[in-house]
Structure formats: structure tokens, C-alpha cells
Amino acid sequence: MRLALGIRYNGQGYQGWQSQLSGQTVQDKLEAALTRFAAQPISTLCAGRTDAGVHALMQVVHFDTAIHRTPFSWVRGTNRFLPADIAVQWAQPVPDQFHCRASALTRRYLYVLSQSPVRPSLDAGRVGWSMRALDGNAMREAATMLLGQHDFSSFRASACQARSPIKDLRRITVTRHGETERCRWHFEFEADAFLHHMIRNIMGCLVRIGHGDERPEWMRKVLEARSRKVAAPTFSADGLYFLGPLYDAGWGLPPQATLQAGGVAYDDPP
Known part of the structure; x- marks a missing residue:
């Protein structure tokens, strides 16, 4: 069985x-x-x-x-x-x-980032951290440049064992939770598959853009360079959550594991 x-x-x-x-x-x-x-x-x-x-x-x-x-x-x-x-x-x-x-049709990850002048304490290890304020619109604009099927070599770890750097990134959503200087950002990613450190390397670039250190169009230059050397450093693993794969309903798995589920298939992280 x-x-x-x-x-x-x-x-x-x-x-x-x-x-x-x-x-x-x-x-x-x-x-x-x-x-x-x-x-x-x-x-x-x-x-x-x-x-x-x-x-x-x-x-x-x-x-x-x-x-x-x-x-x-x-x-x-x-x-x-x-x-x-x-x-x-x-x-x-x-x-x-x-x-x-x-058999997985798609895979999803969530990155939870705490924006606060003070580092995390009770949720240390469970959220990433930015001491500086982030520009959500700039990060969303940059994220759109990554959507679709691309060569993601610029976001690939040197130890990656994937046969091909070409992946289909189907969705990136950037949402802010809270309106004060202390807030949470959720970055959700969905693709057919991901390369080793791909999300953490994308996060490093998004945060750099969110801080205003680079303009949104810099993301396209990083993508097209197909070189890890031009991207930002790998971001912390602390806030990264594997939301899981989704499958065809014909396999008989629970609704939260099927592509037809249509809703959020996880409890809210911190």
C-alpha cells in the first residue's frame, strides 16, 4: 500500500x-x-x-x-x-x-517579514526582519518582472542540483499587515518548481528594492544577467514557510492539497 x-x-x-x-x-x-x-x-x-x-x-x-x-x-x-x-x-x-x-502540479511558499526598529524576540527564527521601512508598491512592481517562464540562474545557489534553471513562476503576492512602523509583510510565491535558495535570493532583491537602494527595474536586469553575482545576498531562512504542493483532485487527497481547493490552505503564521 x-x-x-x-x-x-x-x-x-x-x-x-x-x-x-x-x-x-x-x-x-x-x-x-x-x-x-x-x-x-x-x-x-x-x-x-x-x-x-x-x-x-x-x-x-x-x-x-x-x-x-x-x-x-x-x-x-x-x-x-x-x-x-x-x-x-x-x-x-x-x-x-x-x-x-x-505528481505535484504547483508548489507554494510564504515568506513572513517583520518590519520593526527592534529585532524579533518571541518570534525569533519564525520571521525575517527589516529594521528599515519597505515600499510595497516598488516591491510589487519588481515582482511582476519575474512572472512567467524564465531562466532563474541569477537566483540559483551554487549547490543547486536542478537539471534546468528554467522555471515557471506563476504568482507573487506582496501584502502588508498593519499600518504603523511595526508591521508584517507576507510574500507568497507559486511556481511549477523552485531552485535551491531561489526564494531567499529573490527576497534579498525585493528587500533591497523595498528599501529604495535599487529601483524596481533593477530586478529585470538581475534576471536577464543569469548570474548569481549581480543579485543581492541570500536572505535569512527564518521567515520562509513551505505552504506545500497542490495535486489533481483525482488522487483523492484532502482538499487543502488539491489544486481545486481555491482557498488559503494554511493557518496564518506569526
Whole structure:
């Protein structure tokens, strides 16, 4: 039987998603919990590997097992053995043809940025930070220059293993929450797929433009240069959340994981 799970986690204490010898990754903790619950080794594949410090509101994984349990038993039983900052949200049997990564139609990320003269404290590690005020209109104008199918080499980490730098960036929304000097900015991204550090590198450029250090049209020059050297430094991982992939409803996954859902498929982060 092939089973899909929706996972939520706080990435602050982990070295990213992908398993490492240290054992201090989200995948390591999840597979250890699944193995204890199933009483046999279980290996997982994920929809999108997240870096150290990056959070997920709906990571999707799948695995094959001969163990038969009700979906909620997988949720409750696995969560019993997981750390407090990782939790399975749902479980769903899927056809053998389903693949959490290859079957995804689109992927979404959210970056939460705190604009404040004082650095974050209670929400440290869960939001990015800008001490200076940001110009939302300038950032939105710059963001439109990235929409569509492009070569995103200027926003690609040197360690990126993607076969091609060409991705289809379908949506970027920039919204401000609060009208005083202390406010929150939400940057939501949707694409067919993302390159390693792509969003954090875009964020570095957007914030530079928001500060007025560059004009919005600078974003087009960065994109067309196809060189990481011309872009801004990689922005902090603290405020980055993987909202998750979306799939065709025919796979039978919960509504929040289907493209037809049409609404916000996550609880508001800080």
C-alpha cells in the first residue's frame, strides 16, 4: 500500500529536510517515528526539500508499506513518537502511481517579514526582519518582472542540483499587515518548481528594492544577467514557510492539497 502524509514542522532546530548522518533533520525524525509505529523500517520521499531553519505548513511525503492501519491511526500513532515541533496532519492511501514530487502540479511558499526598529524576540527564527521601512508598491512592481517562464540562474545557489534553471513562476503576492512602523509583510510565491535558495535570493532583491537602494527595474536586469553575482545576498531562512504542493483532485487527497481547493490552505503564521 502507498500512503501519503501531510506534515507540519518548525524548522528552527533541524538541519533541513533531507536525511544526514547527524540524524538531526526532519526526514530522520519522521522516519524514526514511522519505523517505531510500524515496527519495521520505513523510508519516505518528500514533495519539496527544505533548508535548515525553513518551516513547512504542508509538506507532503509518500511511502510504501505492508502495514494496514486506518488513516487516523497513522496520524496519531506516528505523532506519538515525533518531537513536539513536527506533527503529521493527515494520512491518505493513494494509488501506486502517485508520487509526491512528480505528481505535484504547483508548489507554494510564504515568506513572513517583520518590519520593526527592534529585532524579533518571541518570534525569533519564525520571521525575517527589516529594521528599515519597505515600499510595497516598488516591491510589487519588481515582482511582476519575474512572472512567467524564465531562466532563474541569477537566483540559483551554487549547490543547486536542478537539471534546468528554467522555471515557471506563476504568482507573487506582496501584502502588508498593519499600518504603523511595526508591521508584517507576507510574500507568497507559486511556481511549477523552485531552485535551491531561489526564494531567499529573490527576497534579498525585493528587500533591497523595498528599501529604495535599487529601483524596481533593477530586478529585470538581475534576471536577464543569469548570474548569481549581480543579485543581492541570500536572505535569512527564518521567515520562509513551505505552504506545500497542490495535486489533481483525482488522487483523492484532502482538499487543502488539491489544486481545486481555491482557498488559503494554511493557518496564518506569526
